[in-house]
Amino acid sequence: MKANNSADQELVQAFIRGDESAIEVLINRHRHKVFTYILLTIKNQQLAEDLFQETFIKVIQSLRKGKYRDDGRFLSWVIRIAHNLIIDHFRKEKQMNAISNDETEVDLFNSKKLAEQNIEEVIVHNQIRSELRELINALPGDQKEVVLLRHFGELSFKEIADQT
Numbered sequence: 648m649k650a651n652n653s654a655d656q657e658l659v660q661a662f663i664r665g666d667e668s669a670i671e672v673l674i675n676r677h678r679h680k681v682f683t684y685i686l687l688t689i690k691n692q693q694l695a696e697d698l699f700q701e702t703f704i705k706v707i708q709s710l711r712k713g714k715y716r717d718d719g720r721f722l723s724w725v726i727r728i729a730h731n732l733i734i735d736h737f738r739k740e741k742q743m744n745a746i747s748n749d750e751t752e753v754d755l756f757n758s759k760k761l762a763e764q765n766i767e768e769v770i771v772h773n774q775i776r777s778e779l780r781e782l783i784n785a786l787p788g789d790q791k792e793v794v795l796l797r798h799f800g801e802l803s804f805k806e807i808a809d810q811t
Contacts, residue, residue, distance in 0.1 A: 655721035677722050685729050702729040
């Protein structure tokens, strides 16, 4: 099989069947778009490189576990994994910045509600919301509706399918 000319779906299937070179082709094919997305979101080269590696480690693990549903949107799936890792990073960072009181069993001050956001966190949060809004607005109508219902309307995919 000429891996460089193959569709993403063919390469995914080849990797699942054991062709390790197929994942290398997929990574190289989508490296620029995924890395650029991460870098534009977090604005830190070193962290972007780390999250890029984490993204493709998670992609490989998910493919091996059979967690990828082949619907012809491999790149979108990878970007979603990267996005989730970015969100996880910011959540962990925010939790580490929470106030801690080690002298008591119940830590009333170690609460997200009581932890103050600094100006950098506010700017990053606003930037992510703005970029996310732009990405959602760029989606075709039906995909946009699913994203909005799933992530902002907090509906399950089953509930969305029942509505359409």
